[in-house]
Amino acid sequence: MKKLIISVSAAGLILLFSASSGYAETITKPPTRLYEQNTMSILWFQNSGEAKALYFQGYNIGKMRLDEILRKKQYNRALKPAIVLDIDETILDNSPHQASYVVNGKGDPRDWSKWIKRADAKLLPGALDFLRYADSKGVEIFYISNRQEAAKESTIKNLQKVGVPQADANHVLLQQESENGKENRRQQVAKTHDILLLFGDNLGDFSGFDGLTDRGRLETVNKLKEEFGKKLIVFPNPMYGDWEGAIYDFNLKKPWQEIEKIRRDHLQTYEP
Template identity: 60%
Template sequence: MKKWFSICVTISVYLGCCSYSKAQTVQGTPVKLHEQNTMSVLWFQKSGEAKALYYQGYNLGKLRLDEYLSKKKNRTNLKPAIVLDIDETILDNSPYLASYAVSGNGNPFDWSKWFDRAEDKPLPGALEFLNYADSKGIEIYYITNRFEAQKKATINNLQKVGAPQADGEHVLLLQPGEKGKESRRKYVAKTHDIVLLFGDNLGDFSEFEGLSVTERIKKTEKYKDSWGSKFIMLPNPMYGDWEEAIYNYDYRKRDEEKVKLRKEILETR
């Protein structure tokens, strides 16, 4: 009897150790934020809904541009212009993000080598709208937070896909010491009447830089009449200030802490 009891205890301890070891392995599995982005990238690349939103945004932009041109005499004498972001507004970087969702290797936000390839494809409706605006004599300014060192590759990519007015004068990149895009928008506004702004991030519009999650939502409500009027927002669930605001704009946080903050901010029943 004692022998059997001893055997049972040994088996129980062994199973318990196995279970504990298994639990530790599961808990200790490295967090892979790239894999968590899989659904966002899939939606962006493969959903008809994403493409519909781009067409909708650019169709709406054309309507608003036509309205402006029909009432031009009632506005300033400054030359009309439109301002657009580039990444996920005109050019599609999702294959780059998809590669990290698949491999899980490296830092997905070190864009330099990808930009240098200048292989981004245009997003739905973008070129049609840009060429229409160009045909109407509208100045087009591409304001992006790509670094100045990437200017040549950026202009090359825009020209390769057929984007009009893609030159050194109209492609304005992030300058050393600059935060956000507001100074470049003001630079354009000195000599132009900015009719429309396009972007996939609230930072592509005025007064949204560096705001908390709650403040971003409140400010969005403040400008509710501008969305679809002067501001055209395009979809990007893959990355952006909306995520960085969750981390208080500290992207150096450990991945485990980012996951914790993501879950804490979710609203549940």
């Protein structure tokens, strides 16, 4: 039986996701203002120096940690050293796709396939320099994304176009129909490699976060606080992600009016 997860994209489009297949379909059309609620998130991501600084910071920390681990040989030398990275909003910038929902006030999540086929996403700051550095140190690089396997050719084409090293079928691991999350692919890599560092914009890019409530995610972050900046490197993405789905308890059968109310109810404010 396929598990169904309801989610609302940050752009406000209400979707129905099959966790096993990753397929999404529109189940209701939200008002234009729900799309527009993502305007500031996308503006910040695309235009703020702070967003770019955080990417540089994350990859700088990654380089320092990689140097330290390799220099001190702090890994299982019986295995090959490796790093694991997400792709979207970690290496490639898909914010133009998100912006299209805001500008046009409409859209279909299946348009992600059209965007991916363009293979035209640009690099995020610091990504290429870090990846080339890791490659020069003989570290294997695995790109683990929840893009569907059908998008593999276009994904590899995009990565190769921007000069990312080791962007081939053996290192680009996309989601299979039977999968829910990335843990299985991480475990497959770990059978033959010691994963030194993991990079992502979503807590689901790390072990232990799949399917957690918003409170559960915060609690798990607290438990793993020593690992952030040490083994786990997080990048900013206010545009979309499991952080939003968790607020709705991953229940997308809610009407858009309720979704909008939940958003407002989760804001922490004060009495003026």
